Amino acid sequence: MEIKHRKYLVFLTLTILYAAMIFVLSSYSQPPGAEEGRAAIPYFSYLAHIGLYFGLAFFVYHTLDNYPDELSVNIYFLTFVITVLYGISDEIHQYFVPYRHFLVIDIFFDAVGGGILVLFMYYRRKYGSKLF
Numbered sequence: 001m002e003i004k005h006r007k008y009l010v011f012l013t014l015t016i017l018y019a020a021m022i023f024v025l026s027s028y029s030q031p032p033g034a035e036e037g038r039a040a041i042p043y044f045s046y047l048a049h050i051g052l053y054f055g056l057a058f059f060v061y062h063t064l065d066n067y068p069d070e071l072s073v074n075i076y077f078l079t080f081v082i083t084v085l086y087g088i089s090d091e092i093h094q095y096f097v098p099y100r101h102f103l104v105i106d107i108f109f110d111a112v113g114g115g116i117l118v119l120f121m122y123y124r125r126k127y128g129s130k131l132f
Contacts, residue, residue: 008066015059019086022052026090029099046109049087053113057083061121076118083114 025031038044061079064071071078087110094100 002068004066005068008063008068011059011063011066015056015063018056018059022056022086022090023093025052026094026100027097029097046105049106049109050113050116053083053087053110054117055113056086057114057117061117076122079121080111080114080118083117084111087111087114 034045034048041047057079060082061075064075064078084107087107090110091102091104091107095102
């Protein structure tokens, strides 16, 4: 098996596991640590959305980057779209969880997290080690 194909399968597996973790966390009426986080850090919920979806975008990006065949769509755009669509589906899922709500502002912060990762990867690829 070719190395790129192996890396693709590893990142695809990690992406699915990470997305499943987000799904499980959003299945709780009160996610673990959320109450303590809100008490200690202002805007904790928004920061959590940014961080979680930055992580999801990381795995989605590397999955697409290691896809064995040539993609006809821009990898940065596709990473962002997949991340935001998953955020929307997560909010729909939360609508059915007791004491949770569908919030457009959460989708916005999911998109911010994905967008930050996409911009970072774009500039990292464009400028390489000169970036940092």
